Amino acid sequence: MYRYIGNKTKLLPHIMSRINEMIGQGGTVADVMAGTGSVALELKKQGYSVVASDVMTYTYHHLVTNLQLGGFPAFAGVKIKGETCDSETPYKSILEYLNALKPKESFFFREFSPEGKPLNGSPSRKYFTSENAAKIDAIRECINDWIKTESITAKEESLLKHTLIMAVNEVANISGTYGYFLSSFKNNAKNAIKLEPVELYRENSEGHRVMHGFAENLAGLITADLCYIDPPYMKRQYAANYHILETIARGDFPDAAGKSGLRDWWDQHSKLCTKTRGLQSFEKIMTDMHCDRFLISYSEDGLFSLEQLEECFRKIGNVDVMEIDYNRFRSNDSKLPPKLKEYLISVER
Numbered sequence: 001m002y003r004y005i006g007n008k009t010k011l012l013p014h015i016m017s018r019i020n021e022m023i024g025q026g027g028t029v030a031d032v033m034a035g036t037g038s039v040a041l042e043l044k045k046q047g048y049s050v051v052a053s054d055v056m057t058y059t060y061h062h063l064v065t066n067l068q069l070g071g072f073p074a075f076a077g078v079k080i081k082g083e084t085c086d087s088e089t090p091y092k093s094i095l096e097y098l099n100a101l102k103p104k105e106s107f108f109f110r111e112f113s114p115e116g117k118p119l120n121g122s123p124s125r126k127y128f129t130s131e132n133a134a135k136i137d138a139i140r141e142c143i144n145d146w147i148k149t150e151s152i153t154a155k156e157e158s159l160l161k162h163t164l165i166m167a168v169n170e171v172a173n174i175s176g177t178y179g180y181f182l183s184s185f186k187n188n189a190k191n192a193i194k195l196e197p198v199e200l201y202r203e204n205s206e207g208h209r210v211m212h213g214f215a216e217n218l219a220g221l222i223t224a225d226l227c228y229i230d231p232p233y234m235k236r237q238y239a240a241n242y243h244i245l246e247t248i249a250r251g252d253f254p255d256a257a258g259k260s261g262l263r264d265w266w267d268q269h270s271k272l273c274t275k276t277r278g279l280q281s282f283e284k285i286m287t288d289m290h291c292d293r294f295l296i297s298y299s300e301d302g303l304f305s306l307e308q309l310e311e312c313f314r315k316i317g318n319v320d321v322m323e324i325d326y327n328r329f330r331s332n333d334s335k336l337p338p339k340l341k342e343y344l345i346s347v348e349r
């Protein structure tokens with residue numbers, strides 16, 4: 001499972017049965033803070049039409065792959081050793097080619113590996129072993145070349161970036177998020193990075209829409225029977241905690257600041273992580289969207305109390321709250337209680 005703050009894989013049965021109660025088996029559902037795409041993919045599997053979006057670029061590539069690919073693309077524009085990639089399984093051939101690339105000591109090696117010398121003079125960082133960082137550089141730059149020479153389509157780009165991010169997650173030397181790296185390499189980080197073919201859900205792959213941006217700005221462009229909103233619960237900004245995945249998704253070479261090597265993320269700062277602007281954001285999304293039913297996930301220990309949320313949502317329509325007992329993620333020495341209430345709040349205009 002993708003380790004992502006707020007990933008809803010474990011809550012899918014509750015979310016899906018609530019959506020089913022609210023709009024029945026079919027129709028269009030928007031998932032406007034879609035993250036890893038776990039809810040969007042389940043909606044696809046259960047036969048809904050999905051409009052999915054998120055402010056992070058890596059999410060865009062996950063969503064295109066999970067929602068819009070009904071089979072592996074042909075990679076017809078890629079030439080490997082002068083030959084068109086025309087085998088029976090082009091995606092696998094492409095991954096074999098990328099896996100076999102000569103490592104390149106470039107941006108990831110310099111900024112994120114122990115043998116690198118960060119440009120800002122910080123001590124070397126340990127997000128990846130030097131070997132893995134140089135492999136990531138080689139793969140990233142090859143994908144960039146294919147984009148520049150128009151050898152791959154936009155969907156092929158998304159599939160390759162999705163595949164690379166899944167492989168990077170397996171060998172990242174972090175404890176949960178990319179906010180900082182561990183001081184010594186943990187076992188899985190020592191494994192050699194390897195791109196593995198991802199699984200696709202092939203049925204019901206037509207007609208889904210994937211968008212990229214702030215939900216506050218996209219809401220007015222979306223028409224749906226129901227909108228699922230899974231906001232950040234805390235002050236922790238996703239853009240800061242997943243900056244390395246963002247850099248892979250964008251394929252760029254940003255300034256890596258401070259000791260952690262954080263890219264500038266202000267353009268993806270979420271108002272929902274702030275006490276002062278969060279409720280206004282909810283209200284704007286729900287007012288602007290062409291949709292009469294909303295389902296919002298939230299947690300007992302989130303930034304806003306249930307009372308504050310209910311008061312805000314009552315301006316939109318009737319509010320109903322379902323409570324789910326949830327096992328909190330805890331480190332061994334955590335003093336936090338083991339159980340936590342997760343809310344599913346429905347709002348009907």
Ligand SMILES: C[S@@+](CC[C@H](N)C(=O)[O-])C[C@H]1O[C@@H](n2cnc3c(N)ncnc32)[C@H](O)[C@@H]1O
Nearest residue numbers: 006007008033034035036038055214215238270
């Ligand atoms: C709790 S996570 C969603 C998790 C997702 N349901 C899953 O299962 O992976 C919240 C997501 O909201 C996104 N986000 C935060 N503020 C946003 C905003 N204003 N507009 C769009 N996306 C936003 C974050 O990038 C993050 O991916």
